[in-house]
Amino acid sequence: MSTNSQDQEIDLGQIGKKISDFSTKIINKFFDLLYFVKKRIIIIAVLFVIGVALAYLADGKKVYKHEIAVAPNFGSGEYLYKKIEEIDTKIREQDSVFFKNIGIVNYKEFLSIEIEPFPGVFSFINSDEKELNFKMIELMAEDGDIDKILKDPMTSINFYHHKISLKTKGMWKKEQLIVPILEYLNKNDYYNEQQKVYQNNLHEKLIKNDSLIKQIDQVILQLVTNTKTGANISISEASNIHELIEKKDNLIDDSNKLRIENIVIEKTIKEESSIVNMRDYVPILLNSKILFPILLIFIYLISFPIRKIFQKHKVRIEQTN
Known part of the structure; x- marks a missing residue:
């Protein structure tokens, strides 16, 4: 019994010593790192400034979102979608003549435009063609999932409420972007009549x-x-x-x-509401002005142990040769 007790005490003592040694190593490494950073604080500060500057250069102007809620009248839903598709094509082509004609000057900073319906079966079946729409949904629902049917472009294009989403570089006034877009959408003789x-x-x-x-x-x-x-x-x-x-x-x-x-019905494409200059929230660690400096400093710090490992293996290879 006494021998077993002594063995257990020895084992506990060894474990305690190992824990103490490990803690000491961690503390030493921590202070080594502090001393290392202190010696190179000027270089690290310069890297931080360079990282922030690079982030500003990479970001350029901030990207803003704008939204227009619209209601197409007189069965102009398909016309509306085709016009948005046309504008999107002109953005990708950077068609200066087109944008000059519709009144958008800074077209190079106009990044994208898209449209989607506000999903709502009630507005769909309560529209002017409510009986026809209700029967159509009823028939289509017999062959599939009602949720998929409502999201299908052939169905959703007939919803009454739609959202046009736009993206631009920098902040824009409503008169510079939304007003010209709506005026262009409403230039159609057939629907105006x-x-x-x-x-x-x-x-x-x-x-x-x-x-x-x-x-x-x-x-x-x-x-x-x-x-x-x-x-x-x-x-x-x-x-x-x-x-x-x-x-x-x-x-x-x-x-x-x-x-x-x-x-x-005072307009073919009636504006219900609009919002300009919205920005997406970006977590602080994913912000380029934080991410870039941290990345540069990390590369600089990690280069020292990598260099030591490289030198160690270089010596080993030279000795074997």
Whole structure:
């Protein structure tokens, strides 16, 4: 028993000594590194400055994102997508004449444009062709996953709300980018003629509704006047008053909807909202102004142990030869 106890004490003592030696080595290495850095602090500082300068040169101007939420009217969804595709092609071709004609001056700093639908089945089935769209989704859903169908370009192009995403170098004003793009998208004689017809029809409906509302007011006023003068009102006349009031309320609701619709269809491609000059968040360690200096300093520091290993193996090879 005593022998086993002594052996265990020896083993524990050896383990403790090894841990102590290891800790000492770690501490020594840490202070060696501090001393090494201290001796070369000027070189490291210069490398840091060079890294930051290189990062600024590599980055150039910052890249900003811009977004436009639009609603294509009069069945112009496919037209909208084709126009965005055309602009994207002109960006890649750096077509100076095209961009000059549409009013974008700094076209070389216009990096990209793309469009995607706001995924929403409810806006799709509640559009003007809601019955047709609903039946189409119902039929297509029988053959596959509804989520895939809604993301399919053939389906999503018919959504009512879409997002146009643009990227540029540097910050741009709305008047420099978004306004010229929207003006270009709305230059189409075919859809502009439709827009005029739609607005004329709405205007005529509003005039007709206002006229009917005035006529109903006059009839109701006449019936109420008869009551005040003591004239007898039949049950059917009292019922008619209720129906007239209900009809008037319906006409007012219809007129309000028409006025809202008139605002929506004032452009073929209607801008709903827009945001300019957004930037993606980049984690600080992935920021080039931090990453470049750290990388340069790391290469410099790691070069010393690599050089020692190289020298050691060089001596070994020379001795064997």
